[in-house]
Amino acid sequence: QQQVKQSPQSLIVQKGGISIINCAYENTAFDYFPWYQQFPGKGPALLIAIRPDVSEKKEGRFTISFNKSAKQFSLHIMDSQPGDSATYFCAAIVNTGTASKLTFGTGTRLQVTL
Amino acid sequence: DAGITQSPRHKVTETGTPVTLRCHQTENHRYMYWYRQDPGHGLRLIHYSYGVKDTDKGEVSDGYSVSRSKTEDFLLTLESATSSQTSVYFCAISNKRGSGDQPQHFGDGTRLSIL
Structure with missing residues (x-):
């Protein structure tokens, strides 16, 4: 059972366009929502993250929108560039008695064309 | 980049090893x-x-064991590899058990193929 559902699976956007990736979660115990970017042959790298008491967070061209009541959040990449071509994972964190555990979405492969 | 080294980076082995x-x-x-x-x-x-000699199971722990005898090393063992364990394996580290201000940093992975 996928606790964090991510869509679309793949996305093609023209240079300068807006890329939008959506995620939904079920577990209300999640208390932080990061996005990771992964290039081929590399590990995921933290891109941006948001707490559930905030509706929007922006860092440069990257914005997270968060809807707590709907249990949904999304990543917007403004002015998409070919260098943004990568796989993006949404994730959710829950704190247990011993550690913080990350649950990942299934990933979105973004291709930005010229 | 966070100082994380995974080894080997690639491995091909046979079922049961x-x-x-x-x-x-x-x-x-x-x-x-x-x-x-x-x-x-x-x-x-x-x-x-969560510390030296302190480990716990995750979501997909069946068929795997781990050990941590030193702060800097975390070993993952497949006692008897199966084809279903063919995957890319990533190690991650973090400094605090915080909610998100201490994110997990990932290594570059090990590609494991079990024939």
Whole structure:
């Protein structure tokens, strides 16, 4: 059972366009929502993250929108560039008695064309 | 880049053989994690460690064991490898058990093929 559902699976956007990736979660115990970017042959790298008491967070061209009541959040990449071509994972964190555990979405492969 | 080294980076082995993957960190972080990445599943937590000799199971721990005898090293062992364990394995580290201001940093992975 996928606790964090991510869509679309793949996305093609023209240079300068807006890329939008959506995620939904079920577990209300999640208390932080990061996005990771992964290039081929590399590990995921933290891109941006948001707490559930905030509706929007922006860092440069990257914005997270968060809807707590709907249990949904999304990543917007403004002015998409070919260098943004990568796989993006949404994730959710829950704190247990011993550690913080990350649950990942299934990933979105973004291709930005010229 | 966070000081995380995974070894080997690639390995091909046969069903039934034991396999050990190593994660070495130079950051002195307390928490270490092993994930596997498979198409259509994202990354899934196998085991994690919250201190030397302190480990616990993750979401997909069956068939795997771990050990941590030193802060800097976290080993993942497949006692008897099966083809279903063919995957890319990632190690991650973090410094605090915080909600998100201490994110997990990932190594570059080990690609394991079991024939």
